Amino acid sequence: MSRPGGGGRLKTTGMFELDIRWLGRNGYLERGSARRVRQTINGHLIADARIEAKTDALRVTIGERCDWVDIARTEQRLGGERRWFMCDECGRRAAVLYGFPLSCRTCQGLAYPSQRETERDRGLRKARKARARVGGSGNLVAPFPGRPKGMHQVTYDRHWAASIQAEQVSLSLTARLVANSATVRRGR
Ligand SMILES: [Zn+2]
Structure with a gap:
């Protein structure tokens, strides 16, 4: 090699x-x-x-x-x-x-x-995509869609896990943004 x-x-x-x-x-x-x-x-x-x-x-x-x-x-x-x-x-x-x-x-x-996306945008997009793959609307506020007929449980679980992981990344980055702006405001 x-x-x-x-x-x-x-x-x-x-x-x-x-x-x-x-x-x-x-x-x-x-x-x-x-x-x-x-x-x-x-x-x-x-x-x-x-x-x-x-x-x-x-x-x-x-x-x-x-x-x-x-x-x-x-x-x-x-x-x-x-x-x-x-x-x-x-x-x-x-x-x-x-x-x-x-x-x-x-x-x-x-x-x-x-054209590089921020890590947060990418997380959100990935989460929406995982939802779309199981037939959801991509609305991240809605509950995660149920398993579509004909989709293997393993495949469904994979999309679910991908969505959760991506949402968590985005949420933690969003929380950090909010925390940072709150700090700035307090400092005034
Ligand atoms: Zn690509």
Whole structure:
């Protein structure tokens, strides 16, 4: 293995990244596989991730945090198929995802830094998306929708967990914003 673990180009982004082609070549995508990826830059460890292959999805855990990434397949013209990550932010296919939670190059702002979303906005969007996937309106104040007919319990639980996690991130960041502005007001 010539790469530091999970794909090249680490020097240009300095972020955790997963390359689905590299994972495929190294057996990480075989269902039931549960292995680690350690990434270093110039000898410094930047991520020690656990990668578990589920049905058309990967569960990636770094420390206490975990993220799910869906996998899509496209047929190749000369036969066989190619696997892609589905970016959770924009829903587009990508061969490489960056950061944690993982998303594509564009969503991470690596392509256009000025378009980078705040962490809070991203959390809200992710929570709405998880609700939309189980048939909800995306209204974060409404109760989380029930499991739609035909959706596996495991899939439903995953969307539910993603929504809760994203909402908590956004709520804690919102609370911090409110607390900061309250401090400023008190200080006057
Ligand atoms: Zn994206």
